[in-house]
Amino acid sequence: MTDQVRVTARSTALRHRERATYERSVVNQVLDESLVCHVGFAVDGRPFVIPTIHARIDDRLYLHGAPANHMLNSLRGGVEACVTATLVDGLVLARSAFRHSLNYRSVCVFGYATDVTDRAEKLAALDALVDHVLPGRAGRVRRPNETELLGTLVLRLPVDEASAKIRTGPPADHPEDVELDVWAGVIPLRIISEAAIPAPDLPSHVSHGPFRRM
């Protein structure tokens, strides 16, 4: 049996159930490949959705920011979170407007985030956050000093109650539309990195290695 995340009424897809999966390996892969996530929470019933970087270690998702960060302080204060990561893989162009779609992979993680106070876990999380942006980067930069460690809030959200949703493949046109003189198919999308722009104050003797993330 495959390892699954916890499935609850809330994390169960109501629509397009055929697109839903609760396999931990899929959830992890979408979280790892998404450069940013969107953190949702409500304060006095009013919703906020904030984009931020995340990183995963095993079944723990880490978020970080400044000590005065409104989102992090709401979450550590006991406000529930829904963290959603989305990858858009392609435009699905059908013959009818109605059947247009996107190919995508998305994950929602629900739960409560807590402060990371253990020094070793905090350092590991901060390394993971840098490596999430660019694998291997954490080992090449100056690591956080004491002031910076104190000046960074790190929260841990268990990847426990979650779900993934995936659409792949060609458009599903209505049979009557197939003979229309309209092009149909998929336009795959991909994120690429372009030529690196050195910092204006970069000494000329510092070169950079291979940087292509994608």
Added chain:
Amino acid sequence: MTDQVRVTARSTALRHRERATYERSVVNQVLDESLVCHVGFAVDGRPFVIPTIHARIDDRLYLHGAPANHMLNSLRGGVEACVTATLVDGLVLARSAFRHSLNYRSVCVFGYATDVTDRAEKLAALDALVDHVLPGRAGRVRRPNETELLGTLVLRLPVDEASAKIRTGPPADHPEDVELDVWAGVIPLRIISEAAIPAPDLPSHVSHGPFRRM
């Protein structure tokens, strides 16, 4: 004076105020360039964040989906929304882990969404949703018939209470770190479209025009 969206306590950036803007032209541009948005709302205090396609006409943002869609039904039932659109423009690589960042443009729109019942507005919104995915596409496909119109819920959210946040430029390293032997700068990111994949049932006489979205 430039045209601004409505600035409230909630839409005012608390951190990195220098990155915030409330200019309508900037808000609109980020919404238009983002292929998807993330819709946040809370039901019984529990948050949800759902990725979906959107489209803007003037100062109205449109969302759509199936009549049984949980998100749309929550919103039309009077639940407040926070719709966030995010563009990630680059990786900001500093000498220290602490100063790493992303170049990005994001927008949050707060408010209540309502049903679009006017037939002309609904058709215009559905055209805009298809054109948002691929400009000019709505004019080349079969438009919605009566069954499909009835089978689609369209909601309108005013782009009124909103804010944009933007980071651009090189890393801001600590002066003491500048001489470190660590490459620093920006890796720009871009979404590209790859070679179109025709639908398996596409008749051979149907060719497609120029499709590159980006």
